[in-house]
Amino acid sequence: xxxxxxxxxxxxLVLLPLSVFAQTQLIPCGGxxxxxxxxxxxxxxxxxxxxxxxxxxxxxxxxxxxxxxGFKYLTSLDKPGPREEAxxxxxxxxxxxxxxxAAWLVIDTLLDVLLKSNPLN
Numbered sequence: 001x002x003x004x005x006x007x008x009x010x011x012x013l014v015l016l017p018l019s020v021f022a023q024t025q026l027i028p029c030g031g032x033x034x035x036x037x038x039x040x041x042x043x044x045x046x047x048x049x050x051x052x053x054x055x056x057x058x059x060x061x062x063x064x065x066x067x068x069x070g071f072k073y074l075t076s077l078d079k080p081g082p083r084e085e086a087x088x089x090x091x092x093x094x095x096x097x098x099x100x101x102a103a104w105l106v107i108d109t110l111l112d113v114l115l116k117s118n119p120l121n
Contacts, residue, residue, distance in 0.1 A: 043111045054104040058097060065093040 029041040069090040076082035 040115055043115050047108060047111055050104055050107055054100055058100045062093055062097040062100075066090060069093065 027041075027045055029035055029037040069086045072082060072089065073086035076086060
């Protein structure tokens with residue numbers, strides 16, 4: 001029973017930013033009163049999706065995982081097993097989040113270059 005209560009709290013903290021992001025338009029074209037879709041709009045859609053996953057899903061999950069690792073580290077007292085496990089969780093989260101941000105940076109840069117030098121625009 002003690003583990004069930006933090007789960008809704010954690011899910012609400014993760015899903016709350018999603019409701020804010022839902023107010024923006026994911027697909028920037030093709031709607032009523034909008035221009036038809038082009039390659040530029042496809043790239044903008046890709047940027048929106050990547051930004052959504054990198055900042056609205058990965059960041060809150062990484063924050064929760066870091067908080068969990070810190071809690072586990074603080075409550076391990078002098079036991080070396082849980083303390084090492086907490087360190088391992090922390091490093092895995094930091095490395096994973098680094099890769100998410102690096103992937104976002106590479107894709108965002110590539111899409112910016114493609115959009116600026118695209119002869120189809």
